[in-house]
Amino acid sequence: MYRNVTYSPAYTLVPTYECFNQCSYCNFRVAPGEDKWLSTNEATERLQVLLGKGICEILILSGEVHPRSDRRQAWFNLIYNVCERSLSFGFLPHTNVGLLSWEEMEKLKQVNVSMGLMLEQLTPRLLQTVHTRAPSKQPKLRLQQLEWAGQLQIPFTTGILLGIGETEEERSQSLAAISKIHQRYGHIQEVILQPHSLGSQQALPLPRFDLHQLPDIIGQARAILPADIALQIPPNLVNYPDLLLACLEAGATDLGGLGPKDEVNPDYPHPVPEQLRSLLEPAGWSLSPRLPVYPQFDHWVCDRLISPVQHWRDFFAQIPS
Numbered sequence: 001m002y003r004n005v006t007y008s009p010a011y012t013l014v015p016t017y018e019c020f021n022q023c024s025y026c027n028f029r030v031a032p033g034e035d036k037w038l039s040t041n042e043a044t045e046r047l048q049v050l051l052g053k054g055i056c057e058i059l060i061l062s063g064e065v066h067p068r069s070d071r072r073q074a075w076f077n078l079i080y081n082v083c084e085r086s087l088s089f090g091f092l093p094h095t096n097v098g099l100l101s102w103e104e105m106e107k108l109k110q111v112n113v114s115m116g117l118m119l120e121q122l123t124p125r126l127l128q129t130v131h132t133r134a135p136s137k138q139p140k141l142r143l144q145q146l147e148w149a150g151q152l153q154i155p156f157t158t159g160i161l162l163g164i165g166e167t168e169e170e171r172s173q174s175l176a177a178i179s180k181i182h183q184r185y186g187h188i189q190e191v192i193l194q195p196h197s198l199g200s201q202q203a204l205p206l207p208r209f210d211l212h213q214l215p216d217i218i219g220q221a222r223a224i225l226p227a228d229i230a231l232q233i234p235p236n237l238v239n240y241p242d243l244l245l246a247c248l249e250a251g252a253t254d255l256g257g258l259g260p261k262d263e264v265n266p267d268y269p270h271p272v273p274e275q276l277r278s279l280l281e282p283a284g285w286s287l288s289p290r291l292p293v294y295p296q297f298d299h300w301v302c303d304r305l306i307s308p309v310q311h312w313r314d315f316f317a318q319i320p321s
């Protein structure tokens with residue numbers, strides 16, 4: 001019998017690429033003030049053409065405006081409006097725009113079925129290396145964000161970035177920290193194991209992450225994380241058929257949001273589901289679409305999100321597998 005792997009049919013909207021952080025591995029960022037922000041009208045036009053294509057998730061992914069900048073409010077309003085507009089078309093928003101205040105998270109919960117923020121790594125050592133100029137990447141602040149998400153009952157996606165200078169032990173400590181927060185609040189729906197991948201835009205070339213470690217790391221993550229947390233790996237960054245299959249055997253359960261462009265790693269286009277199926281099915285894996293909120297969290301979504309979530313559950317249920 002087939003075992004199942006999931007993915008989320010997704011489209012990414014980027015309110016702005018400008019970011020006050022400078023993570024040295026980033027291929028996304030442009031300098032503050034040097035990017036033309038997305039307008040709500042432009043977002044509307046992009047969303048319009050997605051209708052009827054089976055795309056369920058709108059991933060709102062952004063560079064960050066400093067919390068004390070006088071442009072912060074405009075930035076936040078744009079994100080909120082893009083989420084609202086996505087909902088008005090019947091799509092389900094998932095926002096990952098970096099660190100937010102409690103109030104900002106509380107507001108975005110009203111217009112998102114789930115949200116996300118990568119822990120990256122727990123060790124503060126990286127503040128001396130890849131995160132020297134990235135104040136948002138302070139592990140304490142990221143943990144606090146995960147904690148707030150739990151207190152606000154927001155179904156949450158987090159994860160770790162692999163190969164940015166962490167040791168094996170530090171990796172386990174990062175996963176243990178995620179596990180601990182989940183034990184307290186029960187809100188982590190999935191953990192992404194994201195191999196750092198070299199791109200053409202990054203400031204400093206880090207050593208390439210050795211992808212062959214991934215199945216072992218997945219095994220370790222499975223042992224540390226509770227079984228109700230899904231384990232996600234990005235198939236465009238794990239772009240060797242045998243390796244991808246080995247990752248599934250090791251315990252990965254999800255392939256994340258797949259769409260026309262990986263905005264974070266534009267040098268690595270996402271595979272299309274049909275392409276993945278031709279690899280997975282002969283090895284005994286079925287591939288099925290999922291929502292950006294996992295079913296066990298449906299009772300946490302805000303009232304106005306209940307009916308679109310139900311619509312998509314029904315829609316995916318009637319697709320023949």
Ligand SMILES: O=c1nc2n(C[C@H](O)[C@H](O)[C@H](O)CO)c3cc(O)ccc3cc-2c(=O)[nH]1
Pocket residue numbers: 008010057059094095096115116117118157158190192232255256257261262263264265291292293
């Ligand atoms: O296409 C991508 N999607 C990314 N996603 C999207 C993600 O796969 C889906 O939005 C979630 O699984 C919800 O369906 C992220 C979401 C997060 O909450 C946190 C980090 C990421 C990172 C990426 C990414 O690098 N590329």
Ligand SMILES: C[C@H]1O[C@@H](n2cnc3c(N)ncnc32)[C@H](O)[C@@H]1O
Pocket residue numbers: 025026027096117118120160161194195196197198199264265
């Ligand atoms: C949105 C998420 O994308 C991840 N991210 C940022 N840059 C890269 C890269 N070069 N390779 C892989 N993942 C990256 C970070 O973990 C961030 O939190």
Ligand code: SF4
Pocket residue numbers: 019020021022023026027028029062063064098134136
């Ligand atoms: S990874 Fe995110 S926080 Fe870091 S520079 Fe890029 S956009 Fe900014």
